Amino acid sequence: MARHEANSGARRWRLTALLGVGAAAVALLVTLLTALPGGGAPSGTTSDGDRPHGTPAVPADTGPDVGWGFTHTQFSADDGDPAAVSRVEERLTGSGLPQNQHIMGWGADNPEPSEGRYDFAALDRRIDFARATGATPVVTLCCAPDWMKGGDPGSTDWSALETAPDPEHFADFAALAATVARRYPDVRHFVVWNEFKGFWNDTAARWDYEGYTRLYNQVYRALKKVDADILVGGPYLVMDSVDPRQTELASPTLKGPWGAADQRVLDAFDYWNAHKAGADFVVVDGSSYTRDDELLPDEFAATDKFTAVSAWVRARTGELPLWWAEYYVEPADSNDDREGWSEPHRVAVQAAGLIALARGGTTSGFYWNPEKERGPDCPGCLWTPTDTPGGGTALPLYDLLARFSAAFPPGTRYEDVPVVADDPADVRVLAAAETVLVVNTRDRPVTAEIDGRRLDLTAYEVRWLDR
Known part of the structure; x- marks a missing residue:
């Protein structure tokens, strides 16, 4: 799934390029500048990473569940035309949508270009945006600075973004995580790493779950040392699946x-679950389609995978809340573009996916928001690009996510309601005490009786009913 852009627009802080001088001369120059009055780190880089940033909001007493929200990606509404940015801020304020941000990449610069020298400007801006809209901020602790993974200190190779830190630098990454936690004391929820990036055992042709778990445990302990009330989750595995006819690598039970779950992923999850130092919530991600981008038996029925995988995870982790850090129902191209479906079709399948997640016991989920930097439209996005004064307009997927978040918060008790239709597959339904969500899965009108009410639904209609 091509969705993890490597923040090509981030600043490259590269001392070795300074006037073409050699490394030794650069080191001497930095030493002299540091010793001068007013000297110190280069612009945008500081050594006071532990100092809290800005005026932290009062930490929200949300517990380990945060509900349904979204992840900021390379482009978001923290930057752009002031009128457009304000439009998004006003829409988000009071929505209750939690916002997730990575510490490096996906809109954030290298947070520690060299050991002990920090650059949190971009991350500060994203956290401030979440604060300004009253959101519960979530931080994903990925990815690692270059000097932790064999790169040159002071440089950033964005093509190596998804490389894991070397084992000898696990403690350094845990220290960076602790620094981030001290800088944003109002952030209470931290996710450790992203999709096992860089943790693959080539020799054994499986995930390096031992390595990831060692990193996770060091980060977990470092965060709890900062504040025992910080909430930590993992392992953020991609719950891949293969064609149901495939036997190699396929789970015989899930x-x-x-399709069938990739047994290597399940083995990795079970190892982490058995050897983790602790967890306040569990995190996975994945798509309804197979690893080969097959939607089986169709795009709506494929979302049943979310229910099955969620139930599998919950059976192993007991009462721990289940988060999906990313969930996908529509295959994208190599540029992460989704152009094949109409917007009503897209919204209907997304609604079916959310219903499937909730039915499996998922309590929090984050929509990976594929915003564009500029342009008149943005398929699959929550709002239009913010590059012009007229930008930042809410799109249908925003309305779906905001309504779903408000109607089905953590702790919702779901109910069965009577459904009568010509074909049970015509509609998907999720009901709680006060709200019923109905989705027409057909590209034609459908008539159904839901909760005692006759409904004439247009093609791919998403209907909300008050009870």
Whole structure:
């Protein structure tokens, strides 16, 4: 799934390029500048990473569940035309949508270009945006600065963004995580790493779950040392699936018409679950389609995978809340573009995906928001690009996510309601005490009786009913 852009617009802080001088001369120059009055780190880089940034909001007493929200990606509404940015801020304020941000990449610069020298300007801006809108901020602790993974101190190779830190630098990454936690004391929820990036054992042709778990445990302990009330989750594995007819690598138990889970992923999850130092919530991600981008048996029925995988995870982790850090129902191209479906079709399948997640016991989920920097439209985005005064207008997926978040917060008790239709597959339904969500899965009108009410639904209609 091509969705993890490497922040090509981030600043490259590269001392070795300074006037073409040699490394030794640069080191001497930095030493002299540091000793001068007013000297110190280069612009945008500081050594006071532990100092709290700005005026932290009062930490929200949300517990380990945060509900349904979104992840900021390379482009978001923290930057752009002031009128457009303000439009998004006003829309988000009071929405209750939690916001997730990575510490490096996806809109954030290298947070520690060289050991002990920090650059949090971009991350500060994203956290401030979440604060300004009253959101619960979530931080994903990925990825690692270059000097922790064999790169040159002071440089950033964005093509190596997804490389894991070397084991000898696990403690350094844990220290960076602690620095981030002290800088943003109002951030209470931290996710450790992203999709096992860089943790693959080539020799054994499986995930390096031992290495990831060692990193996770060091980060977990470092964060709890900063504040025992900080909430930490992992392992953020991609719950891949293969064609249901495939036997190689396929789980013999976690399977359905949608496919079969990749047994290597399940093995990795079980190892982490058995050897973790602790967890306040569990995090996975994945798509409804198979690793080969097959939607089986169709795009709506494929979302049943979310229910099955969620139930599998919950059976192993007991009462721990389950988060999906990312969930996908529509295959994208190599540029992470989604152009094949109409917006009503896209919203209907997304609604079916959310219903499937909730039915499996998921309590928090984050929509990976593929915003564009500029342009008149943005398929699959929550709002239009913010590059012009007229930008930042809410799109149908924003309305779906905001309504779903408000109607089905953590702790919601779901109810069965009577459904009568010509074909049970015509509609998807999720009901709580006060609200019923109905989705027409057909590209034609459908008539159904839901909760005692006759409904004439247009093609791919998403209907909300008050009870």
